[in-house]
Amino acid sequence: MEHHAPTTEFLGMTFNLSNILMITIASAIVFILAVVTTRSLAMRPTGLQNFIEWVMDFVKGLIGSTMDWKTGGRFLFLGMTLLMYIFVSNMLGLPFAIAVDSELWWKSPTADPTITLTLATMVVLLTHYYGIKMKGAKEYGRGFVSPLKFLFPFKIIEEFSNTLTLGLRLYGNIYAGEILLGLLAGLGGAGIAGALGAFLPMLLWQGFSIFVGTIQAFIFTMLTMVYMAHKVADDH
Amino acid sequence: MFNSLILGAGFAAGDILFQLVAFIVLLALLKKFAWGPLMGIMKEREQHIANEIDSAEKNRKEAEAFLNEQRDEMKRVRQEAKAMLENQKQMADQQGQEMIEAARLESERLKEAATAEIKRERENAVASLREQVASLSVMIASKVVEKELDERAQKQLIDEYLDQAGDQK
Numbered sequence: 001m002e003h004h005a006p007t008t009e010f011l012g013m014t015f016n017l018s019n020i021l022m023i024t025i026a027s028a029i030v031f032i033l034a035v036v037t038t039r040s041l042a043m044r045p046t047g048l049q050n051f052i053e054w055v056m057d058f059v060k061g062l063i064g065s066t067m068d069w070k071t072g073g074r075f076l077f078l079g080m081t082l083l084m085y086i087f088v089s090n091m092l093g094l095p096f097a098i099a100v101d102s103e104l105w106w107k108s109p110t111a112d113p114t115i116t117l118t119l120a121t122m123v124v125l126l127t128h129y130y131g132i133k134m135k136g137a138k139e140y141g142r143g144f145v146s147p148l149k150f151l152f153p154f155k156i157i158e159e160f161s162n163t164l165t166l167g168l169r170l171y172g173n174i175y176a177g178e179i180l181l182g183l184l185a186g187l188g189g190a191g192i193a194g195a196l197g198a199f200l201p202m203l204l205w206q207g208f209s210i211f212v213g214t215i216q217a218f219i220f221t222m223l224t225m226v227y228m229a230h231k232v233a234d235d236h
Numbered sequence: 237m238f239n240s241l242i243l244g245a246g247f248a249a250g251d252i253l254f255q256l257v258a259f260i261v262l263l264a265l266l267k268k269f270a271w272g273p274l275m276g277i278m279k280e281r282e283q284h285i286a287n288e289i290d291s292a293e294k295n296r297k298e299a300e301a302f303l304n305e306q307r308d309e310m311k312r313v314r315q316e317a318k319a320m321l322e323n324q325k326q327m328a329d330q331q332g333q334e335m336i337e338a339a340r341l342e343s344e345r346l347k348e349a350a351t352a353e354i355k356r357e358r359e360n361a362v363a364s365l366r367e368q369v370a371s372l373s374v375m376i377a378s379k380v381v382e383k384e385l386d387e388r389a390q391k392q393l394i395d396e397y398l399d400q401a402g403d404q405k
Binding site for chain 1: 248249250251252253254255256258259261262263265266267269270271273274275276277278280281284
């Protein structure tokens with residue numbers, strides 16, 4: 001049961017090859033999914049187009065609930081890509097895990113804090129970028145000392161805690177799910193009694209993990225828009 | 237397995253870089269191949285629906301205007317017909333009156349003519365009677381003169397002559 005990551009050194013940086021593989025697979029799946037669903041676009045939507053339009057409307061709703069569409073419209077593509085990428089990533093680790101020579105190859109890329117924190121940091125940096133770009137450096141700076149001056153240190157802490165919670169929430173949920181799935185799989189492989197005992201919890205936990213993975217993708221996208229709204233919207 | 241739980245344990249700069257690049261590339265690709273066209277078609281549909289609503293509204297307004305026009309026209313035609321009918325009726329009435337008047341005048345004329353005729357005839361009759369009476373008187377007188385007559389015979393004679401006169405008349 002003791003797995004470790006297949007790492008390698010390249011250009012002075014550590015690469016987790018499992019992550020590289022899963023990131024590539026997740027990206028490819030999202031890309032194929034998106035292209036297939038939008039391949040034959042028609043004014044009268046059918047089948048797959050209905051589905052992807054529903055996703056777009058859903059993200060539109062997320063953005064619309066946090067800021068007005070005029071400022072939020074530009075984040076639509078970011079939101080859709082985030083939602084689908086994280087959702088697909090969360091689902092990847094559910095059906096099975098592949099370990100070769102006790103090196104874990106197949107898992108959710110989001111079950112690694114490096115990946116989730118990268119995404120979280122990227123999102124938070126983007127909020128700062130758009131905050132400066134859309135409101136100007138002065139307004140952006142004023143955001144840190146309003147409504148009261150002494151809140152400044154807390155605002156700075158908030159930025160880091162936002163980043164940490166955003167990334168670690170996703171990581172924690174998915175990683176916990178995978179650990180429990182791994183333990184149940186180990187139990188199931190231990191013997192006939194173990195297999196019988198593990199079957200039902202396995203079923204339940206996989207169903208619950210699908211739910212959690214969906215919810216986490218939604219929460220990550222939602223919070224992205226909330227943080228974005230804090231920085232770019234005039235009110236709040 | 238648990239060593240990767242600790243953040244500092246497995247710091248993989250390569251993963252960070254790869255994830256960033258992968259996400260940015262994915263975002264760019266999706267924007268070009270999926271979200272862009274999808275957004276386009278949704279905007280297009282929105283536009284289409286808006287246009288359809290506009291044109292439907294326009295058509296409805298046009299139809300309404302046309303209907304009003306037709307209604308006015310109908311009203312006008314009906315009024316015209318009514319006026320025409322009234323005119324005709326009036327004219328017919330007048331004509332009837334005229335005809336009755338003419339008939340009345342004609343009958344009056346005829347009656348007058350008849351009365352005049354009757355009067356003339358009577359005058360003629362009276363005149364001829366008078367003439368006859370006169371001639372009869374002369375005749376009776378001459379008879380009386382001719383022979384003496386007793387009263388009975390005289391009466392008989394007068395009756396006889398009067399009978400004769402009645403026959404002649």
